[in-house]
Amino acid sequence: MLDIRALEIPDVLEITPRKFGDDRGFFSETFQRDRLKAGGVAADWMQDNQSYSAEAFTLRGLHYQEPPFAQDKLVRVLRGAILDVAVDIRRGSPTYGQWVSLEVTADKFNQILVPAGFAHGFLTLVPDTEVFYKVSAPYSGAHDRSIRFDDPALGIDWPLGGRTPVLSAKDEAAPLLADVANPFVFEGAAR
Numbered sequence: 001m002l003d004i005r006a007l008e009i010p011d012v013l014e015i016t017p018r019k020f021g022d023d024r025g026f027f028s029e030t031f032q033r034d035r036l037k038a039g040g041v042a043a044d045w046m047q048d049n050q051s052y053s054a055e056a057f058t059l060r061g062l063h064y065q066e067p068p069f070a071q072d073k074l075v076r077v078l079r080g081a082i083l084d085v086a087v088d089i090r091r092g093s094p095t096y097g098q099w100v101s102l103e104v105t106a107d108k109f110n111q112i113l114v115p116a117g118f119a120h121g122f123l124t125l126v127p128d129t130e131v132f133y134k135v136s137a138p139y140s141g142a143h144d145r146s147i148r149f150d151d152p153a154l155g156i157d158w159p160l161g162g163r164t165p166v167l168s169a170k171d172e173a174a175p176l177l178a179d180v181a182n183p184f185v186f187e188g189a190a191r
């Protein structure tokens with residue numbers, strides 16, 4: 001069993017797998033291909049990624065890979081909590097340049113599905129946060145792109161409370177959406 005909920009941009013989904021609790025703890029099928037497929041999420045999952053961020057207010061993003069290495073991403077949190085953000089960068093999309101966010105946490109046990117054609121990033125809300133995600137295409141450094149997390153054209157409301165986030169050198173130097181090569185074109189809603 002799987003709870004699937006469309007977010008404000010309906011190609012972005014919150015997915016919550018069933019959790020079976022008992023005296024020992026719990027059990028859950030955190031990924032089940034056919035059940036996801038039945039819910040409209042048919043990706044050829046290719047690679048699993050895990051990242052650990054030591055500090056709260058670590059911001060990774062906004063990232064995407066250009067075709068033919070564009071990735072759907074299915075993101076969950078093993079430890080800690082993040083605010084996950086997806087930005088629609090599909091030219092011609094009715095929601096082009098708009099973003100959605102979702103708190104994804106180990107406690108909520110939820111996941112977010114971010115399709116290809118979206119730039120993706122997250123902010124850790126607590127220290128020692130571990131994120132685990134499946135992607136539908138392998139990593140290609142030559143196709144990897146970043147957009148500035150604070151691009152004024154996007155106006156993402158990161159809950160930083162005036163703090164400067166911990167960023168990689170790559171993300172620190174990232175260009176604005178208007179200045180990146182962006183080959184994505186809207187071809188209708190994914191589901």
Ligand SMILES: Cc1cn([C@H]2C[C@H](O)[C@@H](COP(=O)(O)OP(=O)(O)O[C@H]3O[C@@H](C)C(=O)[C@@H](O)[C@H]3O)O2)c(=O)[nH]c1=O
Nearest residue numbers: 049051060061062063064073120121122138139168170
């Ligand atoms: C993403 C990735 C990175 N790497 C290497 C490249 C680099 O030396 C090191 C760290 O890479 P990054 O700084 O890009 O890691 P990070 O900033 O965590 O990048 C990730 O951010 C989130 C928001 C995403 O959406 C992911 O797709 C990915 O872009 O790991 C791989 O070998 N395979 C991969 O799939």
